[in-house]
Amino acid sequence: xxxxxxxxxxxxxxxxxxxxxxxxxxxxxxxxxxxxxxxxxxxxxxxxxxxxxxxxxxxxxxxxxxxxxxxxxxxxxxxxxxxxxxxxxxxxxxxxxxxxxxxxxxxxxxxxxxxxxxxxxxxxxxxxxxxxxxxxxxxxxxxxxxxxxxxxxxxxxxxxxxxxxxxxxxxxxxxxxxxxxxxxxxxxxxxxxxxxxxxxxxx
Amino acid sequence: xxxxxxxxxxxxxxxxxxxxxxxxxxxxxxxxxxxxxxxxxxxxxxxxxxxxxxxxxxxxxxxxxxxxxxxxxxxxxxxxxxxxxxxxxxxxxxxxxxxxxxxxxxxxxxxxxxxxxxxxxxxxxxxxxxxxxxxxxxxxxxxxxxxxxxxxxxxxxxxxxxxxxxxxxxxxxxxxxxxxxxxxxxxxxxxxxxxxxxxxxxxxxxxxxxxxxxxxxxxxxxxxxxxxxxxxxxxxxxxxxxxxxxxx
Numbered sequence: 001x002x003x004x005x006x007x008x009x010x011x012x013x014x015x016x017x018x019x020x021x022x023x024x025x026x027x028x029x030x031x032x033x034x035x036x037x038x039x040x041x042x043x044x045x046x047x048x049x050x051x052x053x054x055x056x057x058x059x060x061x062x063x064x065x066x067x068x069x070x071x072x073x074x075x076x077x078x079x080x081x082x083x084x085x086x087x088x089x090x091x092x093x094x095x096x097x098x099x100x101x102x103x104x105x106x107x108x109x110x111x112x113x114x115x116x117x118x119x120x121x122x123x124x125x126x127x128x129x130x131x132x133x134x135x136x137x138x139x140x141x142x143x144x145x146x147x148x149x150x151x152x153x154x155x156x157x158x159x160x161x162x163x164x165x166x167x168x169x170x171x172x173x174x175x176x177x178x179x180x181x182x183x184x185x186x187x188x189x190x191x192x193x194x195x196x197x198x199x200x201x202x203x
Numbered sequence: 204x205x206x207x208x209x210x211x212x213x214x215x216x217x218x219x220x221x222x223x224x225x226x227x228x229x230x231x232x233x234x235x236x237x238x239x240x241x242x243x244x245x246x247x248x249x250x251x252x253x254x255x256x257x258x259x260x261x262x263x264x265x266x267x268x269x270x271x272x273x274x275x276x277x278x279x280x281x282x283x284x285x286x287x288x289x290x291x292x293x294x295x296x297x298x299x300x301x302x303x304x305x306x307x308x309x310x311x312x313x314x315x316x317x318x319x320x321x322x323x324x325x326x327x328x329x330x331x332x333x334x335x336x337x338x339x340x341x342x343x344x345x346x347x348x349x350x351x352x353x354x355x356x357x358x359x360x361x362x363x364x365x366x367x368x369x370x371x372x373x374x375x376x377x378x379x380x381x382x383x384x385x386x387x388x389x390x391x392x393x394x395x396x397x398x399x400x401x402x403x404x405x406x407x408x409x410x411x412x413x414x415x416x417x418x419x420x421x422x423x424x425x426x427x428x429x430x431x432x433x434x435x436x437x438x439x440x441x442x443x444x445x446x447x448x449x450x451x
Binding site for chain 2: 001002003004005006007010011022023025031032033034035036037038039081082117118147181182184185186199201
């Protein structure tokens with residue numbers, strides 16, 4: 001449906017068009033979104049736990065986690081509130097390397113990412129491994145600020161950014177695809193920006 | 204905590220039935236959906252504009268009207284000079300135009316009478332919009348739930364819904380309005396002329412008969428960060444604070 005009188009808009013340069021998913025616009029800033037106040041997590045209180053269901057598999061403190069092999073990922077990110085930001089540079093621990101340090105293969109097909117503030121979000125395990133996702137510790141070479149999820153946030157750049165849980169403190173492998181915080185509140189279980197999977201009713 | 208998945212909400216055409224300027228920068232638009240829905244106070248809709256060449260721009264706008272107010276939903280849209288959607292509404296949109304809309308959306312930043320109270324509402328600028336829906340819902344339901352609304356605006360003339368909010372305050376029925384102006388002197392004796400802080404939050408809470416059960420904070424990111432921290436400094440538990448942030 002063409003909107004009467006809407007001509008201009010803020011079209012992206014044509015050479016970047018192919019990098020912007022449907023319904024998104026290019027953002028130069030880095031907007032902040034969250035469901036509650038920003039938790040201040042001190043690195044001395046920080047830990048990261050891998051769990052299968054309720055059972056812990058392995059737990060790292062800040063120093064132990066930072067000693068794992070670190071990798072860099074520079075990716076375009078896409079927020080469900082319709083902004084896309086190009087070339088965001090992150091550094092952290094690939095999920096593959098976390099699993100390797102724990103000495104395990106992914107035990108189930110589904111994962112819930114868990115956060116210090118009680119937030120959770122579900123991601124299929126296959127979307128976290130084989131170089132697709134990390135627990136990020138640095139953004140633009142500096143510690144991630146609290147409002148962007150620091151000290152550590154999940155980074156799953158190929159899905160809408162609510163899947164990249166801020167203040168992450170663990171991954172829980174689950175037998176079933178269990179909805180997390182926003183997925184219980186009307187957002188999509190998978191969240192592929194290229195298929196515009198914003199809300200639960202989207203195909 | 205409410206956890207209601209949004210109902211099926213595909214894009215649909217909605218007709219603009221009324222336009223009313225609220226402040227120099229904020230104008231309310233009423234949209235009559237072709238397939239009416241009932242929203243919850245605090246929810247938003249997505250709006251989509253399509254150019255003749257197929258280019259689309261979409262934005263989310265909170266609903267200002269109460270669920271009880273009828274099928275036409277009121278969106279109070281602030282003009283952002285460098286925006287691509289809000290200038291369209293302010294400069295081009297007219298009564299009778301059809302606009303694509305989907306909703307209602309959002310299952311976290313919502314309040315229903317059955318959620319109880321007391322509730323503390325903190326809004327900065329156009330962040331008052333979803334809080335207005337909650338205040339109106341309370342009034343139209345004749346709910347006794349105590350509410351304190353702290354509304355921060357730059358100047359008196361940018362206090363969106365000012366007359367209506369002062370009218371609600373004057374009813375003395377458990378709704379208390381606290382205005383704070385950041386660039387002008389307060390006009391009412393009980394109001395403030397500074398940015399929100401912990402002492403202001405503590406004094407707002409004193410207007411409630413007991414500690415708030417839920418607190419809702421909406422506005423720009425900078426406002427929400429400051430207000431949420433002020434609440435925490437005023438000993439409001441982080442777990443009862445819900446936030447909604449606009450823009451960058």
